[in-house]
Amino acid sequence: MKIIIILLLTIPICFALDSAHVAKVDAAFFVDGQPDIALEDLEPLHAFTYPWHNDRGTVSDIRMAWNDSMLYFYATLYDTFLVAGNPLETDPDSCNSTDLLELHFGPDPTNPAYFSVMEFNINLLTRSHLRKCKDTGKNDWYEPWDISGVQRAVVMYGTPDDNGDRDTAWHVEMAIPFRLLSGWQAVYHTEPIGWNPLVPPSLGSVWGFNVTRQNMNEWSDPQVDYSVWSFNGNFPYISGTDTSVHFHDHLNFGRLVFDACSGVEKKTALSGRGALSAHPNPFNPLVIFRCPNGRDQVEGILSVYNAQGRRVAELPFRNGQTVWKADGFSAGVYLARLTGAAGRRLECRIVLVR
Numbered sequence: 044m045k046i047i048i049i050l051l052l053t054i055p056i057c058f059a060l061d062s063a064h065v066a067k068v069d070a071a072f073f074v075d076g077q078p079d080i081a082l083e084d085l086e087p088l089h090a091f092t093y094p095w096h097n098d099r100g101t102v103s104d105i106r107m108a109w110n111d112s113m114l115y116f117y118a119t120l121y122d123t124f125l126v127a128g129n130p131l132e133t134d135p136d137s138c139n140s141t142d143l144l145e146l147h148f149g150p151d152p153t154n155p156a157y158f159s160v161m162e163f164n165i166n167l168l169t170r171s172h173l174r175k176c177k178d179t180g181k182n183d184w185y186e187p188w189d190i191s192g193v194q195r196a197v198v199m200y201g202t203p204d205d206n207g208d209r210d211t212a213w214h215v216e217m218a219i220p221f222r223l224l225s226g227w228q229a230v231y232h233t234e235p236i237g238w239n240p241l242v243p244p245s246l247g248s249v250w251g252f253n254v255t256r257q258n259m260n261e262w263s264d265p266q267v268d269y270s271v272w273s274f275n276g277n278f279p280y281i282s283g284t285d286t287s288v289h290f291h292d293h294l295n296f297g298r299l300v301f302d303a304c305s306g307v308e309k310k311t312a313l314s315g316r317g318a319l320s321a322h323p324n325p326f327n328p329l330v331i332f333r334c335p336n337g338r339d340q341v342e343g344i345l346s347v348y349n350a351q352g353r354r355v356a357e358l359p360f361r362n363g364q365t366v367w368k369a370d371g372f373s374a375g376v377y378l379a380r381l382t383g384a385a386g387r388r389l390e391c392r393i394v395l396v397r
Contacts, residue, residue, distance in 0.1 A: 061273035061297030063088050063252065065107045065114075072108075072115045072218040076196035077354040080378070082108055082117060083346075091256065091270035094278075095288045101258045101268040104382075109301060111243065112222075118144065118215045119344070119382070125210045126259040127165045127203035135170035138162055142259055144215060145290050148299075149251025150224050150240035155293050157235050158251060159188055159224060165213055167197055173227065175235075180279030180292035184232055194218040200344060200359055206261075211344055211359045244301040252299035255290040273297030319381055325394040326369070332379060333364045334389065343383035347393075350376055369395050 066085055073079070085106040093101075102121040109115060120142070128141045142165040149158035156176045163169040172185040195217040201210025225242040227235070241248040258268040269288050277294040280287050320333040332345055345365050347356040355372065358365045360381055367379075374395050381389040 061089070062300055063107065063272075063297065064300045064302045065109050066302050067246070068108045068110055068115075070110070072110070072113055072194070074194040074196050074216050074218050076198035076214050076216050077357070078106075078117045078216060080348045080352040080354065080380070082106065082115065083380075088254070088272055091254075091272055092274050093268070093270050094274050095269040095286060096266055098270070099260070099266075099268055101256070101270055103254075103256055103270065103272075105254060105272070107299075109244070113218045113220050116146070116215070116217045116219065119212050120144065120215065120256065120258070121212045121343075122201075122258055123209055123211075124206075124260050125165060125199055125201050125203040125213060126261070127199070130166045132166070132168055135168065138164040138168040138170050139257065141165055141168075142213065143257040145255045145257075147251070147253040147255075147291065147293075147296060148224055149293060149296060150242050150244075151235075151238060152241070152249055152251060154235050154238060155251050155296065156183075157227070157238070158293055158296075160185075160291055161188075161190060161193075163195070163215075165197060165199065165203070167195055174291060175232070176291070176293045177279075180277050180294040181289070182291060186232060188223075190219075190223060192220050192223055198357070200357065209361070211342070211361075246301060246303055248301045250299040250301075251293060251296040253290075253296045271295065319379055319389040319391040321379060321391050321393045324391075325396045327396050328369045328372075330367050330369070330393055331364060332358075332360070332367070332381070332391075334381075343381055345379060345381045348378045348380065 083106065085108055088105045091103050104119040106117050107115060122142065126141050139162065143162065145160060145162045147158055147160050149155050151157065159173055161169065161171045171188040171190045173188045174185040175183045177183045198214040200212050202208050221243040225240060227238055241250065254272040256270045273295055275295045277292055278286050279289050279292050321330050324330060343360050345358045345360045346354050347367060349355050356367060358367060372395060377393050377395060379391050379393055
């Protein structure tokens, strides 16, 4: 929630900094596009804002965690029309012609104008830099940033670039080794004097941080949805008059606070809340999931987890129902979880018999 303080005379409007508290977990991160249920239970970042153009219902659900060696990032990016372009494209500068996400990390809060930025599209085509901003927030210079050690995966739910169907979302999962954020590998520019990145972080460490998203609703969309997690009111080009899209502005960064262990890794995997209907149950091999209220036409993604908390299936949930065919799965107890675009969750236990 942003707090706006309005002062009299010529003093400008001030925006409170956004903060995200990232829980430490004891578990290792396994990146395959299918998050553990314990990590999915983490508190998401607050809703994005839309300082450029209008909000047309774009929803971004982002969750983060950390352990002693890595920062974990998982996002569900709801989207009824996926734009992927050429999946074989190799030119990094082409990554912003499709659906896109960008991460910004400023691990030295005493030098906020220096930060790392990772731009990647729905095909994981990536452009990454170490940057320095001017006092206005506009770019001063940037250097290549080698992120070959980052583990990444994308899963799409829908058919990209197809007007004949209605898509649901795309998932992004990644684990970023802290060692990749610990140095300043600039070739053509001098490392900032007094550069002291808090890497690896300790409990209570605070970084500058932001996430921005470009959501294209069709090819050559004249009004792309541009959204951002933290926006402090700064437009770096012509202050107050030019609202051109500019993602890489350290003056808009919020705070990433590295918190203590949350205990999520100690939760029982099958602690479902009920409320989702499954029939028949027990079942073999087909089960039909429905919303408990026939008038409640929730759309979203239904995930199925095994007793160890690993996601084993994901299904688009439309028109109030979906079907899971469990051929090839072992008998046992599973948890089904429906997550809607508004963040609402419905769950139930199901039993597969053989």
